[in-house]
Amino acid sequence: MPFTAPAIKSFQPPRRTLMGPGPSDVPQRILDAMARPTIGHLDPAFTDMMEEIKQLLRYAFQTGNKLTFPVSGPGSVGMETCFVNLVEPGDKVIVCVNGVFGGRMVENVKRTGGIPVLVEDAWGEPVSLNKVADAFAANPDAKVLAFVHAETSTGARSDAKALAELARKHGALTIMDCVTSLGGIPVLIDAWGIDAAYSGSQKCLSCTPGLAPVTFSERAIAKVQARKTPVQSWFMDLNLVLGYWSGEGRRTYHHTAPINPLYGLHEALVMLAEEGIENAWARHRAMHERLKAGLAKLGLRFVVAEAARLPQLNSLAIPAGIDDAAARGRLLTEFNLEIGAGLGALAGQIWRIGLMGYSAKQANVDYCLKALEAVLAVEAQPVAVI
Amino acid sequence: MPFTAPAIKSFQPPRRTLMGPGPSDVPQRILDAMARPTIGHLDPAFTDMMEEIKQLLRYAFQTGNKLTFPVSGPGSVGMETCFVNLVEPGDKVIVCVNGVFGGRMVENVKRTGGIPVLVEDAWGEPVSLNKVADAFAANPDAKVLAFVHAETSTGARSDAKALAELARKHGALTIMDCVTSLGGIPVLIDAWGIDAAYSGSQKCLSCTPGLAPVTFSERAIAKVQARKTPVQSWFMDLNLVLGYWSGEGRRTYHHTAPINPLYGLHEALVMLAEEGIENAWARHRAMHERLKAGLAKLGLRFVVAEAARLPQLNSLAIPAGIDDAAARGRLLTEFNLEIGAGLGALAGQIWRIGLMGYSAKQANVDYCLKALEAVLAVEAQPVAVI
Numbered sequence: 150m151p152f153t154a155p156a157i158k159s160f161q162p163p164r165r166t167l168m169g170p171g172p173s174d175v176p177q178r179i180l181d182a183m184a185r186p187t188i189g190h191l192d193p194a195f196t197d198m199m200e201e202i203k204q205l206l207r208y209a210f211q212t213g214n215k216l217t218f219p220v221s222g223p224g225s226v227g228m229e230t231c232f233v234n235l236v237e238p239g240d241k242v243i244v245c246v247n248g249v250f251g252g253r254m255v256e257n258v259k260r261t262g263g264i265p266v267l268v269e270d271a272w273g274e275p276v277s278l279n280k281v282a283d284a285f286a287a288n289p290d291a292k293v294l295a296f297v298h299a300e301t302s303t304g305a306r307s308d309a310k311a312l313a314e315l316a317r318k319h320g321a322l323t324i325m326d327c328v329t330s331l332g333g334i335p336v337l338i339d340a341w342g343i344d345a346a347y348s349g350s351q352k353c354l355s356c357t358p359g360l361a362p363v364t365f366s367e368r369a370i371a372k373v374q375a376r377k378t379p380v381q382s383w384f385m386d387l388n389l390v391l392g393y394w395s396g397e398g399r400r401t402y403h404h405t406a407p408i409n410p411l412y413g414l415h416e417a418l419v420m421l422a423e424e425g426i427e428n429a430w431a432r433h434r435a436m437h438e439r440l441k442a443g444l445a446k447l448g449l450r451f452v453v454a455e456a457a458r459l460p461q462l463n464s465l466a467i468p469a470g471i472d473d474a475a476a477r478g479r480l481l482t483e484f485n486l487e488i489g490a491g492l493g494a495l496a497g498q499i500w501r502i503g504l505m506g507y508s509a510k511q512a513n514v515d516y517c518l519k520a521l522e523a524v525l526a527v528e529a530q531p532v533a534v535i
Numbered sequence: 536m537p538f539t540a541p542a543i544k545s546f547q548p549p550r551r552t553l554m555g556p557g558p559s560d561v562p563q564r565i566l567d568a569m570a571r572p573t574i575g576h577l578d579p580a581f582t583d584m585m586e587e588i589k590q591l592l593r594y595a596f597q598t599g600n601k602l603t604f605p606v607s608g609p610g611s612v613g614m615e616t617c618f619v620n621l622v623e624p625g626d627k628v629i630v631c632v633n634g635v636f637g638g639r640m641v642e643n644v645k646r647t648g649g650i651p652v653l654v655e656d657a658w659g660e661p662v663s664l665n666k667v668a669d670a671f672a673a674n675p676d677a678k679v680l681a682f683v684h685a686e687t688s689t690g691a692r693s694d695a696k697a698l699a700e701l702a703r704k705h706g707a708l709t710i711m712d713c714v715t716s717l718g719g720i721p722v723l724i725d726a727w728g729i730d731a732a733y734s735g736s737q738k739c740l741s742c743t744p745g746l747a748p749v750t751f752s753e754r755a756i757a758k759v760q761a762r763k764t765p766v767q768s769w770f771m772d773l774n775l776v777l778g779y780w781s782g783e784g785r786r787t788y789h790h791t792a793p794i795n796p797l798y799g800l801h802e803a804l805v806m807l808a809e810e811g812i813e814n815a816w817a818r819h820r821a822m823h824e825r826l827k828a829g830l831a832k833l834g835l836r837f838v839v840a841e842a843a844r845l846p847q848l849n850s851l852a853i854p855a856g857i858d859d860a861a862a863r864g865r866l867l868t869e870f871n872l873e874i875g876a877g878l879g880a881l882a883g884q885i886w887r888i889g890l891m892g893y894s895a896k897q898a899n900v901d902y903c904l905k906a907l908e909a910v911l912a913v914e915a916q917p918v919a920v921i
Contacts, residue, residue, distance in 0.1 A: 382646065
């Protein structure tokens with residue numbers, strides 16, 4: 150045997166306070182659920198639980214969409230599932246780009262053979278409704294409008310309701326990224342008339358990462374069923390996935406579902422239903438107000454204008470004279486506190502403080518403010534010249 | 536709020552004995568690992584653990600391949616990752632089909648724009664080397680040979696070493712499905728010269744489902760880097776995934792890794808290294824012999840000829856007069872024992888008894904034999920005519 154067994158020990162993670170852009174803190178109740186005994190993916194007890202997850206997700210998304218389920222992969226697979234099913238080669242897709250995840254949507258459109266029409270706004274700004282209207286005027290044949298409800302890379306919220314109205318007015322379907330919004334601020338799939346949306350388990354739902362809740366309207370399903378070309382991904386093809394996730398008739402094997410992570414998502418959604426989604430939204434808002442008041446005392450400045458600011462993701466300008474990596478490193482090693490760095494165009498310029506799910510609580514806000522105060526005081530000291 | 540909170544309780548799964556085609560029983564040690572506190576996917580403690588997982592997977596695959604890591608999705612995503620990266624539109628791919636998963640490979644080739652050349656063998660038979668040689672003779676321009684090492688749908692093992700030799704002789708890359716073989720029987724990536732292989736976490740590694748270990752040779756990477764067309768999947772594009780999983784230089788964010796499931800995989804691989812992979816292979820073999828002896832006493836007949844029989848997946852002909860669904864239903868409800876049904880062409884004709892990972896132990900074998908004996912005795916009773 151040329152390859153011998155490595156002498157590696159069991160992994161004992163440190164205990165952090167997670168206040169970055171996700172994962173957020175995971176309640177012990179959810180971790181305990183994940184550690185329950187594994188059963189088979191076709192076990193009647195498991196498939197009953199799948200039905201409960203669908204019902205709970207419909208509540209989270211505020212939708213009656215039958216096709217609502219968690220994709221067995223991270224949020225990025227949820228995104229790709231929407232694009233590979235709803236975009237055919239040659240389809241024009243208006244994509245709103247005001248951060249990293251809008252840019253990722255463009256990549257998805259290109260790889261499906263679609264034609265992306267870009268509507269660009271500055272990072273930190275919401276999507277401009279006027280620009281989208283102009284894009285539809287210039288591209289009346291656009292089939293899909295894609296936008297990010299809550300840009301995780303900037304902390305800006307766009308007006309999903311108005312964007313969906315524009316799309317419907319022009320006969321286009323909507324694809325909405327609500328990875329960071331679901332559970333933290335209102336996401337009203339049916340009231341807004343959104344056709345396809347995807348989220349992630351590890352943000353305001355406070356589950357562990359790895360699952361992507363999605364929902365599709367009847368209009369979206371009709372488009373998938375009327376495709377002239379096969380969906381390019383076998384794994385993400387809704388026509389196949391449905392055989393397993395649909396509750397009608399006999400379930401057919403598609404892939405082996407991630408059993409224990411789904412136990413965790415089920416528990417996270419039960420907790421959301423217990424709290425009540427309006428209460429969860431109000432809690433995120435209240436914790437944001439508490440954080441905002443504390444940040445003002447520390448002299449830290451928000452990047453996003455108040456009207457578009459997400460309560461659950463707070464982007465701050467790094468103060469002049471403060472070393473980004475050194476300060477975050479100190480927060481992590483001295484306080485076991487994780488906050489987020491800037492991504493893409495905002496790398497090195499901003500910090501992102503998440504107040505998502507279980508992390509949106511008073512103890513976390515106060516701890517974060519205390520840690521920031523301590524680190525800023527040390528890091529801002531002028532270096533002694535000897 | 537038109538959609539009100541459903542009154543759904545926490546899920547308490549039954550405790551089953553899992554002896555189907557996977558998931559297999561998950562040791563408490565692995566479940567406990569999954570319930571440890573979540574940390575960030577860019578936390579240095581986490582990225583150190585990622586490096587350990589890569590090292591442990593190289594041991595499991597018996598390879599020095601640098602590009603060895605777990606894809607953040609089920610085995611099917613591992614499969615698709617291999618095909619979308621290594622097959623370009625117009626590439627001829629010889630695909631060996633002797634069960635469900637060979638058929639799935641064909642679907643993957645088609646959806647990448649490749650041209651599948653089918654080598655078909657009866658379900659339950661190993662892949663015929665002569666037919667593959669003939670296929671290469673008729674298609675000297677074939678770029679890839681794809682085959683399933685251990686067909687999960689039938690329990691047949693094919694000669695991976697000889698197949699890889701044929702591919703190399705004809706200048707083709709190999710893609711090997713080792714979902715059911717990894718950890719249960721020898722999988723010698725480097726000794727056999729396999730270019731790309733994918734597996735699953737929930738079979739002989741005894742972890743929970745949802746992760747797909749993969750490994751790629753330098754020849755495979757060269758092919759990916761020389762592609763003329765972009766990889767059609769954003770999520771599975773190795774050029775992008777590598778930025779996160781490679782240990783060199785600064786890690787770039789690609790997607791949020793499934794933190795807690797990776798804790799579980801790490802623990803499963805630590806346990807494999809502790810046992811020693813040769814000992815794991817020997818244990819699977821010994822438990823198979825024990826099961827075989829017991830099945831002979833019950834008069835149950837294997838579907839696969841002895842030379843090609845997988846120790847970890849035992850396909851049996853359902854005895855005449857026994858109702859498939861009723862018997863499996865009894866095993867599940869009266870004995871909390873899951874065995875596998877037949878898939879595809881073998882549905883209703885066979886049972887699949889898995890002896891994978893932690894399920895490959897004496898207590899399970901004896902329990903399974905006892906339960907089968909009881910259920911067969913009841914189910915075989917002639918119905919009383921009144």
